[in-house]
Amino acid sequence: MPSTNDAAPLLEVTGLAKAFPMRVGRHKQKVPVVEGFSLYMQRGESVGLVGESGCGKTTVGRTICGLYERDGGTVRIDGHEVGASREDEALVHKTIQMVFQDPYTSLDPRKTIADILAEPLKVQRLAPKDQWRELAGKAVESVGLKRDCLDRYPFSLSGGQRQRIAIARALICDPQLVICDEAVSALDVSVQAQVLNMLADLQAKTDVAYLFISHDLAVVRHLCSRIVVMYLGRIVEEASTDELFSHPRHPYVEALLSAVPEPDPQRARAKRRVELEGELPPLTDLPQGCIFSTRCPFATKECLAARPQLEECAPGHRVACTRWRDLQLKGTDELVEAIAAPAAPAAES
Ligand SMILES: Nc1ncnc2c1ncn2[C@@H]1O[C@H](COP(=O)(O)OP(=O)(O)OP(=O)(O)O)[C@@H](O)[C@H]1O
Ligand SMILES: [Mg+2]
Structure with missing residues (x-):
């Protein structure tokens, strides 16, 4: 394994870029889908990555864990810059696991749960064959399922149980970071809460870090201490969760916050909704200046002229x-x- 430095952040991503071939007019050309994406994560931390559909969240996750080759930028694990060598590939697999959105398609329907969980142990040579079943048994218990599910097939489990198996498969390799890509979006709200609580409990026990990808700010609010918001492949704002919810600085983030449902009906009725005008521009034809300028109620000439860089506002x-x-x-x-605060009673004369 390459040498690493424990004092460095667990993960440090700088200027990550990924482009995909897309049709532009009559031709196909590589179009940037993610650009200038930077992120650091400490051990045991939970960070939310939020933005609307198509903004590049999955692409970021897949590129960080090496499922897509990156077109630019660097990824460091414990201070070690990840290159293309086999050793570095093994380091990424050992450190980072990804849980995908859809528990229906991410598990092989022809394999038993025991075989699904043994697969990473086999591929990464993490344990001898005679220990696979015992480790699989411990893994299902750690996600709140019983050992008797080991001989069942994915189709005989509920959506929530399948997603727990997908999480167990990620955790069986004892990773330091799990990238959860919309890991609870396909589940009923009550099952979502159970799985989120389970993830929080596992984190308290193991100090695993989570990068929680979601289009829903409400989902990441309670699990993450920091939130990164993306728009069209770029980070537009990043802050601690409390700061982002109380002092948003980007008009797009204010609009997202206004769409977060309020559990209290009285507050829900009183909440102002900031509607965004206009359509999301296509990635193949982004505005020259600020990428949000076509939908921003505050855009000025200056915003149309130059693309703002991320800067520290606090x-x-x-x-x-x-x-x-x-x-x-x-x-x-x-x-x-x-x-509003109740009106003060009129002073008695
Ligand atoms: N393998 C691919 N080939 C070509 N284009 C792709 C590929 N994967 C993603 N894209 C394009 O890249 C953009 C970002 O996609 P991505 O799946 O990362 O977004 P997302 O934020 O995860 O969206 P969602 O919330 O819907 O999951 C989209 O325009 C998508 O069409
Ligand atoms: Mg996605």
Whole structure:
């Protein structure tokens, strides 16, 4: 294994880029889908990666864990820069596992659960064959299932149970980081909560880090201490969860916050919804200046002229918006407008 440095962040991604061939007019050409993506993660940390469908979240996850070859940027694990060697590939597999969105297609229907869980132990040569079943048994128990599911096939399990198996398959390799790509989106709300609680319990026991990919801010809010928001393949804002929810600096993030459902009906009725105008521009024809300018209610000439870079607006809080200093954007609590403080009783004369 390559030498690593324990004092460095667990994962450090700098300037990650990925392009896919797409049809542009009559020709096919490589179009950037992710550009300038940077992220660091410490051991045991949970970070949310949020943005609407097609903004490049899965591409980021797959490129970080080597399922897609990157077109630019660097990935460091414990300070070691990951290259193309076999040793580095093995280091990535040992350190990072990914759980995919769809528990119906991510498990091989012809294999028993025991065989599905033994596969990574076999491929990565993590344990001798006579230990596979015992380790698979421990893995299913760690995700709250009974050992008697080991001889069953995926089709005989519920969606929630299948997703637990997918998580057990990721955890059986004892990774330091699990990238959960919409891992609970396909599940009923009550099952979602169970799986999220289970992930939090596992983290408390093992100190595993999670990169939680979701289109839904409400899902990542309770699990993640930090949130990165993407729009059209670029990071537009990044902050601690509390800071992002209370002091958003990017108009896109304010709009996302306004769409997060309020559990309390009175607050839900009083919440202001920030509607975004216009369509999402195609990746093949992005605006010259700020990528959000075509839908931004605050866009000025300056925004159309140059693309803003991410800059630090407060410690640990970065935003890519030229106007962040003069916009007074609202956090979740301020978006609930109509519930004003009760009027003070008139003074008795
Ligand atoms: N293998 C591929 N070949 C060509 N284009 C791709 C490929 N994978 C993704 N894309 C394109 O890259 C863009 C980003 O896709 P990606 O799946 O990463 O988005 P996402 O944020 O995960 O979306 P969703 O929330 O729907 O899962 C999309 O325009 C998609 O069509
Ligand atoms: Mg995706």
